[in-house]
Amino acid sequence: MANVETKKMTFKVFRFNSETDYLPVYKNYTLDIAPGEVILDVLNRIKWEHDGSFSYRRSCRHGICGSCAVKVNGKATLACKDRVSDLVETFGEELVIEPQDETRAIKDMVIDKGTFWSKYNTVQPYLKATIDEAPQKENLVSPEQAEEIDEADYCIQCGNCYYSCPSVNANPDYLGPAALALTYRFNADVRDEGKTDRLDTVNQIGPGIWDCVKCFECAEACPKELDPIGKITKLHQQTFQEGMAADNVAVRHAVGFKPSIAKHGLLDEGELVRYSEGNIGVLKHVPVAIKMFKKGKIIMPWNMPKSKNMDEITKLIEIASTVKFKGK
Amino acid sequence: MSKLKYALYTGCTAKESTPELLMSTMAIAKALDIELVVLDEASCCGASHLQDFDDQLSLTLNARNISYAEKHGLTMVTICNTCQLNTGMTKDRLDHDPKLKETINSKLNEVGLTYAGTSEVKHFLYALIDDLGVDAIAAKVTKPLTDMQIGAFYGCHNIRPGELHHKSNGGENAYAPTSLDRLILALGGKNVEYESKNKCCGFHVELQAPKTANKLSSTALADAIDNGAEAIVTPCPLCHLRMDTQQAHISQEAGRDLSIPILHMPQMVGLALGIEPAKLGLQHHVADVTFV
Numbered sequence: 001m002a003n004v005e006t007k008k009m010t011f012k013v014f015r016f017n018s019e020t021d022y023l024p025v026y027k028n029y030t031l032d033i034a035p036g037e038v039i040l041d042v043l044n045r046i047k048w049e050h051d052g053s054f055s056y057r058r059s060c061r062h063g064i065c066g067s068c069a070v071k072v073n074g075k076a077t078l079a080c081k082d083r084v085s086d087l088v089e090t091f092g093e094e095l096v097i098e099p100q101d102e103t104r105a106i107k108d109m110v111i112d113k114g115t116f117w118s119k120y121n122t123v124q125p126y127l128k129a130t131i132d133e134a135p136q137k138e139n140l141v142s143p144e145q146a147e148e149i150d151e152a153d154y155c156i157q158c159g160n161c162y163y164s165c166p167s168v169n170a171n172p173d174y175l176g177p178a179a180l181a182l183t184y185r186f187n188a189d190v191r192d193e194g195k196t197d198r199l200d201t202v203n204q205i206g207p208g209i210w211d212c213v214k215c216f217e218c219a220e221a222c223p224k225e226l227d228p229i230g231k232i233t234k235l236h237q238q239t240f241q242e243g244m245a246a247d248n249v250a251v252r253h254a255v256g257f258k259p260s261i262a263k264h265g266l267l268d269e270g271e272l273v274r275y276s277e278g279n280i281g282v283l284k285h286v287p288v289a290i291k292m293f294k295k296g297k298i299i300m301p302w303n304m305p306k307s308k309n310m311d312e313i314t315k316l317i318e319i320a321s322t323v324k325f326k327g328k
Numbered sequence: 329m330s331k332l333k334y335a336l337y338t339g340c341t342a343k344e345s346t347p348e349l350l351m352s353t354m355a356i357a358k359a360l361d362i363e364l365v366v367l368d369e370a371s372c373c374g375a376s377h378l379q380d381f382d383d384q385l386s387l388t389l390n391a392r393n394i395s396y397a398e399k400h401g402l403t404m405v406t407i408c409n410t411c412q413l414n415t416g417m418t419k420d421r422l423d424h425d426p427k428l429k430e431t432i433n434s435k436l437n438e439v440g441l442t443y444a445g446t447s448e449v450k451h452f453l454y455a456l457i458d459d460l461g462v463d464a465i466a467a468k469v470t471k472p473l474t475d476m477q478i479g480a481f482y483g484c485h486n487i488r489p490g491e492l493h494h495k496s497n498g499g500e501n502a503y504a505p506t507s508l509d510r511l512i513l514a515l516g517g518k519n520v521e522y523e524s525k526n527k528c529c530g531f532h533v534e535l536q537a538p539k540t541a542n543k544l545s546s547t548a549l550a551d552a553i554d555n556g557a558e559a560i561v562t563p564c565p566l567c568h569l570r571m572d573t574q575q576a577h578i579s580q581e582a583g584r585d586l587s588i589p590i591l592h593m594p595q596m597v598g599l600a601l602g603i604e605p606a607k608l609g610l611q612h613h614v615a616d617v618t619f620v
Contacts, residue, residue: 074523075503090504166528170543211537213544214376215528216488220502227489236380250536257378261389267340267372276535292573295612297345305343308369312392312439320388320435323381 006032009084011042014098015054016105024102033084039097040068040079043109056109063223066158070109071098076160076221100163116159119175123201125182128194145190152185152231154224161218161228173207177218177228180209184231187238199244202235209235210250240323252276255325262317265307270298332459333363335397335447337415339408340372341565345573348609349565352594353407353452355608359601360460360468364405367396373414375566376485376532387428388435390418391443395436403448405455407594409564412451412496413485419449420492450496451486453563453593457507458498462514470602472516478596479520479557480508481548481571483564484528502526508561508593515600524551531570539581545570546582553588558619563593575615589617 009031016024029046040058047054057067061080068079073091087095097109104111161177162168168176183202187195202208209232218228236254239245245255256275260268270289274282292298299305307313342350357364370393372378379386394415397404406412422429423445433442450458456465482505487493490502500507505526509519527548530541549571552560562568571578572590579586590613591599598608610617 073503090501166530166544167533167537167540170530170540171537174540205536211533211540213528213530213537213540214532215484217484217528219489225491233380233383237383240381248536253535254377254380257372257374258381258385261372261374261378265371266343267375269340269344273535288573288577291576291614292345295614296347297573297612297614299344307371312369312441313371313389315439316388316392316435317385319438320385320432321382322384325381 004034006034009033009088009093009095011046012094012096013046013054013108014096014102014105015108016102017108018106024105026096035085037084038080039070039072039077039082039084039087042084042097043068043070043079055107064156066156069100069158069160069163069223071100071163072096076100076164076223078158078160078223081223100159111163113159115172116162116176116178119162119179119207120157120182122175122207123179123183123198124194125179125186127186127189127192128197129191130193139191141190148188148190149185150188150231150234151224151226152181152188154226155181155185156224158223160221160223164217164221166215166217167211167213171206171211174211175202175207177212177232180212180235181226181228181231184235184238187235195238196242196244199235199239199242203239203244203246205248205250209239210248237323240325245325249276249278249281251325252278258317258321262314264304265310265313266305268299268301268304271301331361331363332455333365333402334405334452334455335400335402336364336366336452337370337393337397337404337406337411338366339406339411339565340375341569342407345569346565346592346612348595348612349407349568349592351607351609352592352598352603355603356594356598356601359598359603360456360465362455362460365400365402367393367404369393369396373411375410376414379414384432386414387418387421387432390415391422391432392436392439392441394419394447394449395441395443397447397449398444401446403450403455405450405452407452407563408566409451409483409485410566412449412493415449416492416496419445448496451563453486453507453511454497454500456597457511462510465511465597466514469515469600471600473512473596473600474516476517477520477556477558478512478517478591479522479552479555479560480505480512480525481529481552481560481562481567482508482526483562483567486563487526508563511593511597512561515597517596517600520552520555520557522551522555522557524548529567529570531566534570534574541570542574542578542581545574546578546586549575549578549586549588550582550584553586557588559589559591559596561591561593561596565592568592571615573614587616589613589619590615591617
């Protein structure tokens with residue numbers, strides 16, 4: 001190590017013991033950081049050199065086990081993968097290390113992942129297939145069929161997407177991106193027979209795909225770059241392809257763009273709300289609509305602007321559409 | 329520097345519920361000597377919902393929109409984060425998947441159009457920051473926003489997924505965005521630091537999960553206010569609709585007063601350039617903006 005140039009850095013670290021402490025404290029630890037060191041090196045050295053009682057999960061050190069996920073300055077990281085130097089580049093030298101979700105801390109970086117796992121299990125995240133016990137030939141899966149899984153099987157269950165998801169935070173019933181990405185992983189598997197069952201589970205408003213707020217926090221947080229929200233989009237599409245989309249406000253909200261575009265090219269905002277909510281449901285939006293009308297924010301149907309060259313749009317809707325929604 | 333010229337994709341909102349966004353965009357473009365060619369042929373981008381229903385239809389319509397910018401040989405600028413997401417995502421997928429591009433072009437060819445992939449797509453905020461530059465904007469400020477504490481609210485679809493937007497947003501880091509803060513400073517204002525600035529406003533689940541939507545927007549509004557913001561500025565009309573038109577309702581749900589003026593990014597620039605508030609459409613706001 002003699003030739004390695006190190007840099008003195010102070011890390012502010014979340015410390016908490018749920019058995020003895022009422023509130024967490026942030027403690028500063030000063031370490032000499034060598035180039036290329038990752039956050040896991042920092043956690044290890046805090047434990048080895050400063051305080052043996054410091055707790056965190058770690059195992060493989062190779063980005064495979066998903067144990068060492070923590071937050072640095074609010075960014076979801078995998079401690080064994082994220083370099084200190086890269087984090088300094090983003091946030092400057094004041095780095096704050098916290099558990100993925102402070103409200104679920106058991107001890108220091110160790111959190112209770114109970115809800116994560118129970119939601120994960122809800123979607124039957126395993127292959128459901130009738131297995132021939134004495135097969136006469138191999139059960140072949142073509143490369144094209146395997147590609148359909150689209151990296152969804154790279155998930156290491158670190159929970160970064162789940163604890164970064166604002167919808168999980170706001171709605172405790174929401175299954176969250178990890179469970180939904182895994183739903184897609186098995187639904188897209190050509191050998192699997194559980195697709196309908198799983199779609200039934202994830203198609204519900206509250207726990208399912210329709211509560212995704214489309215913020216892309218999960219895509220940003222995933223250390224394996226498997227794009228959980230992209231998988232949620234594919235589950236949306238599966239519900240239509242399988243004819244399982246329910247006739248509810250969320251589904252009509254997705255479908256309702258098409259008739260509007262067919263008519264005006266643009267979206268008729270008021271009509272989308274009416275289409276999604278229904279003639280009675282829409283009434284709850286009237287108070288806000290009146291306020292908006294007074295400020296010139298509501299376009300009356302007879303004044304709806306239209307895209308130029310509507311004939312092209314009409315034709316494209318006719319030839320490029322791939323699914324239908326029958327509704328009621 | 330030669331005059332900046334772009335093809336403007338207005339999106340639907342700027343022509344309907346946020347007329348002030350289009351007014352202020354055109355007003356500051358004129359003041360900053362930027363030429364905008366409005367793409368009146370363009371359709372709705374599907375607002376991140378249409379592709380949940382029909383992916384191919386969404387790609388085709390977005391590719392058609394871009395093809396019109398290509399006809400002008402111009403970079404397309406968007407003034408809505410979600411338009412930027414859908415248009416940028418379509419471009420990214422078609423540019424990286426020749427087979428998909430061919431399929432979509434087989435549809436477009438039937439109406440005499442082709443998607444070539446020759447036009448870049450960027451949000452107007454980044455045209456201002458990265459092409460024009462904050463110094464050039466600062467040089468034209470006549471009414472600096474002195475002492476005004478402004479909270480930048482970035483909106484998800486300009487910064488996430490980071491990899492998609494990397495080229496169009498000057499490499500903005502989704503966890504530590506700076507563009508809008510730099511713009512506030514260039515206009516003479518004071519930028520407020522608060523955790524929620526790069527978080528979600530909840531707009532996209534307003535109908536099916538109103539509790540979630542209200543919780544997310546109330547958290548963001550309260551965070552900005554508690555850190556001293558006197559106004560919030562956003563580049564996204566959907567965040568604006570959520571936080572402006574629903575503000576009273578959100579306050580009611582949160583059980584505390586969350587009143588704060590919400591400005592569109594071009595309105596903030598326009599105020600500092602000395603453009604009259606009426607030309608920036610401030611009369612179209614639901615939440616109070618009388619601080620101006």
